Amino acid sequence: MKHILLIVVVAVALWSCSGSGVEKPTVTVSLPPQKFILEQIVGDAYDVRALVVSGGDAENYDPSFTNLMSVRNSKAYMTMGNIGFEQAVVDKIRQENPGLPVYDSSRGINFIRGTHGNDYDVDPHTWSSVANVRIMAANMEADMERVDPGRARQFRANLKRFTATLDSLDADYRRRLEPLRGSSFLVWHPSLSYFARDYGLHQIALGGAEHKEVSIPALREAIEEARGSGASVFFVQRDIDSRQAESANERIGARRVEFVPLDYDWMAQMDIVVNALTAKR
Ligand SMILES: [Zn+2]
Known part of the structure; x- marks a missing residue:
């Protein structure tokens, strides 16, 4: 087991050194839908990494050592906001990189409670709503401006375009689901x-x-x-x-x-x- 871990660590170390100095800065998020949203904001200026892979079970997820390394080397960590493993990740990262900015992508959302028994107070599936994703995209854009003020104009323009897409998607869904x-x-x-x-x-x-x-x-x-x-x-x-x-x-x-x-x-x-x-x- 130790050997496997070592190989993984070496592989990650080699991988992150490749690209001969033109390596993109990284921002880590918790879940793949967040990666999608953030990529609409940052374009190809950043490498966005998600801790959980598509198809996984986020509510029973335990982040690996390599995942924690990814967070530690990032410019920021953006949590989905109400997923169980996130606090543990933040606690571990804080010990070694106290200055790492941590932002909650779901702040400002009108939460639903009581759907998840005793495990979760707040229903964590905030991204299942176009309206919520609009809020999350605006949050992430504001957070990226803090991380990288020099690209603020670019981020704002991307947000404007993505918001327009979300608005037309929401209008389409609303029309079709009204009956x-x-x-x-x-x-x-x-x-x-x-x-x-x-x-x-x-x-x-x-x-x-x-x-x-x-x-x-x-x-x-x-x-x-x-x-x-x-x-x-x-x-x-x-x-x-x-x-x-x-x-x-x-x-x-x-x-x-x-x-x-x-x-x-x-x-x-x-x-x-x-x-x-x-x-x-
Ligand atoms: Zn759930």
């Missing part, structure tokens, strides 16, 4: 709470807050609620959601749609959700 206002959809894990709020939809989470098996009585009750709700789409996270998600859906008969909430291509994942809900049956 569905008040209706329900199913998920295994409650990862679309903010999305549901934005468009007046009702999210029914069958599996609860953890990516684990739920008790038989709890599942039976959730299936009853699902069947009575008229919901016809069931969003599941491939590889993470429990096998129970499959057996539950056999009794519900909804259309199973796979999506990846932590995917880098945030817009493509939002499209998957909206397209599934608005598809002709």
Whole structure:
């Protein structure tokens, strides 16, 4: 095990020395959707690294040594704001690099509470909303101005362009989802709470807050609620959601749609959700 660790460390050291002096400065973020958002702001002026890879389970993630090195060598660390591992990362980094700026990308968002049991006070899936991503993009732009004031004009212009894209995306979703206002959809894990709020939809989470098996009585009750709700789409996270998600859906008969909430291509994942809900049956 020690050998493997050493090889990884050497590989990272070599990698970060390559590029013969034209190496880009790095900013580290927690999750791939944040990387997508920040890249819209910084363009190719920065190397943006995410601690969690797409498809992972952010709520049960334990950052590795190499990931911590990446944070330590960055110009800043931008947290998603409400993910469990972030405080541990900040605590560890603070010991060795007390001056590293740490910014919360989700500050100013109107949080949803109570969807994640006792594990989380605030629903951490803030990026499942176009409106929230607009706030996050503005936060990240302001933070980058602090990190690199010389590029402020460039960052502002990029933010303006990205905000216009988000506004037209939101308007498009609003128009298409308006006929569905008040209706329900199913998920295994409650990862679309903010999305549901934005468009007046009702999210029914069958599996609860953890990516684990739920008790038989709890599942039976959730299936009853699902069947009575008229919901016809069931969003599941491939590889993470429990096998129970499959057996539950056999009794519900909804259309199973796979999506990846932590995917880098945030817009493509939002499209998957909206397209599934608005598809002709
Ligand atoms: Zn969650």
